[in-house]
Amino acid sequence: MSTPLAQRPPQPAVGQAVAHESADLHVTGAALYTDDLVGRTPGVLHAWPVQAPHAHASVTALDTAPALTVPGVVRVLTAADVPGTNDAGIRDDEPLFPAEVMYHGHAVCWVLAETLESARLGAEAVAVTYEPLPSVLTLTEAIAQESFQGAHRTVSRGDADAGLARSTRRFSGEFEFGGQEHFYLETQAALALVDEGGQVFVQSSTQHPTETQEIVAHVLGLRSHEVTVQCLRMGGGFGGKEMQPHGLAAVAALGSVLTGRPVRVRLNRTQDITMTGKRHPFHATWEVGFDGQGHLQGLRATLTSDGGWSLDLSEAVLARALCHVDNAYFVPDIEVHGRIAQTHKTSQTAFRGFGGPQGMLVMEDLLGRCAPALGLDPGELRARNLYQPGQSTPYGQPVRHAERLRLVIDEVSSRADLATRHTEIAAHNANSPHHKRGIACTPVKFGISFNLTAFNQAGALVHVYKDGSVLINHGGTEMGQGLHTKMRQVAATALGLPLSAIRLAPTRTDKVPNTSATAASSGSDLNGGAVKDACEQIRDRLAVVAADLLGVDPGQVAISDGTVSGGEGSMPWGQVVREAYLRRVQLFAAGYYRTEGLHWDVTRMQGEPFKYFAYGAAVSEVEVDGFTGAYRLLRADIVHDVGDSLSPLVDIGQIEGGFVQGVGWLTLEELRWDTSEGEGRGRLTTQAASTYKLPSFSELPAELNVHLLERATEDGAVYGSKAVGEPPLMLAFSVREALRQAVAAFGPAGHMVDLGCPSTPEAVFWAVEAARAAGRVDSRRVDRPAPKALADIRMVD
């Protein structure tokens, strides 16, 4: 008898702030990651890719013989070696050993050797002849040449033209912004070996073991039951290990099958950055209309994502972008088109937020740019347009708990003392010609569930051993997000045991099959539901045994903190378990969960794809140095809705980490490709930690306060919790909008700030220069010429 999904028993293990279940292993260096197994595995061969030095080219000849003369080289893997299908993708569009190079750094073959050094030297010796072909690199080039891939999609409601027509103020603009490298600290890694009987065992740093298993089988021409994939843990994933590990695992597995030896594939950082997909850069054009009070009336927009060379997850990413252009705001008449450019770059892929951040950024940027022209404080403009209870999204999903948007904004504004600080900042700016501060509050509304309904299912396998100890398996993977920590808490809660009684085994496809990627923030919702289901089956069977022993009805049996009680009596958990075994009661169970109530028409882009929305809001304050455009993040306050938290320490960690990662994307992290016509065309020029800068301690706000929204039970999810992985990333919009406010303070009142993205010090400096120039013109009472912003924002009213 399962209890309602959201209902918590008394004194639950969920909701307690506990450290990460592997924290002691992490801090002592004892935690094992895939590549740590290499030294513990005898006879491993090492793999090195031969990366093409062209953005686009045909491979006209491939001579592996010279490599085989390099001491230590054992074999070179090429397309001719593939027993199954030469494809590492999910759509037959990603040849594992390509005959046509589609991006600079594309691996055309792999060398296996006794040492990594020999493999590298072997790869240098492989002779490849290329015939270069024309390439498309930038979004601008792709749009001009109509280089698109996949389906075009449109989300619309009402009549965007009518909405624009009835607007008293209309603006249009263009906005292009960059992608993001995942830069998980652990690069992609796989270690494959052949078991007895031709069984292939692959240890992989993967967010999606089932799909890794399927693609390994696909390449090897095996059935899924002949391949087992295990993921111990990942040193970060962020979406970058949802699709990208498959081909690398397949290379390792193929090498192992062909040589009979364990094969290790581990990308070094340069290979990882140059070979694997990233967050999609986007280009947007938009036209928006407001009424006299600043209420959004109509929006027409076209979003073009840069999908890179293959489709990968780009359609799903685009769908989520289109479903999130509204962010937290009601737009009555709206039409948003989406399309995917094909360029000769890495195949862009999942990254925390999965298109949601890109869609929402278009809206937040647009509001930040238009507010001065509307004569409104940007915070006020945002507040006026928030969803109200009863309203629906453009794709037809009611915005349940819309009142929480106002709630989180009010709470964070109050905690951040926003009104007082507005005044203080104005006073500071009036007296500080070269250093200006800005503050901004932005909300987040993010839909939870995979857009593709089928992915919203999960399994678990829970064992209770005769001594009462519990081992749980589930289909989710641990990448630092604390999923395993939460699953132990869920199991302890469902079984009524102390946390110490629950152990968790690494994720393996032979324990729980057909799993979904640990992605879309859904890990806890889905796997938690499955773990809970399995535990409750066992608990109910034990309750029958205990009821008999205690002389009560099964319904009267309660298990709490390892004690089974009913009526006047009680006994230890272990005693009930032993008795149950002797009575031949099954002590293990498979659990299953699927999210109810979802439907989605992918062609019409209408339906209710999300179980619920996660809400949050942040207030950020920055100070900009007018000499350089450099800035500091002085303080950030966040109020975020995680429902009733399963694990507050984990959730706060996700919120803070997501926020800072979002700050990195929006302000610091810059991917640059060589777009010249020279020999290096297509080469990623930021392919190392020294050139691609992610946030360090200097990007941590001097003061960072995070609060979880209280009394926020979510009826539709396990123990009343909400997903937390992705939504907080978008709280970082507050930082970019605060930068815009600080930049505006260098210019005259009403100056519209066009801010590049990522808003690096250089981008901020040019925006400051534009603001100062506008001020100089104003002060001379000359008719104001069109500032740069007007090249993008054309006032049409």
Place this chain on the structure above:
Amino acid sequence: MGSSSIIVNGTPRACAASPHVSLLDWLREQGWTGAKEGCAEGECGACAVLVARPDVPGQTRWTSVNACLPPALALDGQEVVTSEGLGAGPTPGQGAELHPVQREMADRGGSQCGYCTPGFVCAMAAEFYRPERAPQAGPDSPECGANGFDLHALSGNLCRCTGYRPIRDAAYALGDPDPADPLTARREHAAPMAAATAVRERDGQFVRPTELATLLSLLADSPDAVLLAGATDAGVERNLRHTRSPLVLAIDRLEELRTLVVDEGMVEIGAALTLSEIERGLAGRVPLLADLFPQFASRLIRNAATLGGNLGTGSPIGDAAPVLLALDADLVLASAAGEREVPLAEYSTGYRQSVRRAGELIRAVRVPLPLAPRTAFYKIAKRRFDDISSVAVAIAMTLEGGVVESVRIGLGGVAATPVRALATEQALVGQAWDLTTATRAAEVMGNEGTPLDDHRASARYRSAMLKQALLRFFDEQGPTKPLQKDGFGLRNHSENGGDR
């Protein structure tokens, strides 16, 4: 060929590695997999370990370094502690035994994916054991805890998961080391001496002479040998560009290259002192260098990198050169034939080219005294901690009666070599130090050098930053602003707004 060994977590291990195997790879091959490779170029700190390094005579300082950079052989005879050596994870039947740093990191949510964590733990432990660390009056500040923990100790460690707040909290929660802690006690004994190492493998030779004369003689015979001090550049060359030098000569422990001498006329800084050692030795007495150090890479790098290495690689974007140009420094070049002194301004001759002859090395840097009283170092970069400059500007100015008596401006990142902003200097000297002069000179400065567009910044931005640097300098160090203090007591202050 002698046998090499490294003491890891208290136990000696024979080291029979190739000269091209990093300390990190060697440790991992030995089964110490706590230290991780995140970037292989000293930027992320996932490989950080502790090394017992010399401190004041007779004492040892636990020093955090990136294990991915030095060859394992460079640690011959040395003591290394990894995260596994600080504490022990749970084993069958036994709970974990955590070091205080590990305890704080674990309990406060300082680890998520855990991959960067062992490196953070080691970098944090080095600061935990830093002898000068003492409680501060007042609450935690953004970059220094009330417990005296300097957050810059972690500036070379990247975490992609946590957003850093819990790590900062863990750092600021640390108490003092227990005197009974073996690593605390270890500080009271001298660090291991440099071992005379000579290893010849199929793919190369590694030699660490213990005498300068021996080194110079080897260098005379093999002028193409790679000179290895902190390995912060050579390690990157090896890991990312796969350079395999036939002969590596380790010079980092030669006493003649480790001088720090201050006399009336100059400060001499040994070329193989690490930047951290110089920072401690000068203790702020050269304000321009004091401005430079916190902005120079990260603590992990400064614990290994040297001025000799930074100048010797001849990079146009090394941050030391602009500062030393502004300080009017000379380089002492040594060879088997003897020593000569060359002004730094005449040292670089082209992109990674210099007047250094075959068989010569940089033995020391000399900074003349007295120092100019108005100085500033401006580093323009995307990220405030541990980034490479787009542009670096160092200015040293002396006023007399409100007029610029002398000024030297060193620039990095705007030409094929570090350069002096000679036209700007000319536009300033003899002029009243006022807004008109500053504005006019700023326009000149904006045209210095020949900046390029690259992934760090546009040429236009670089030029703008040159111009802005002078405006900023005027804003910060206008004629009415108080003078900086240096540590040598050599400055003659007058009351008429002049500096000497």
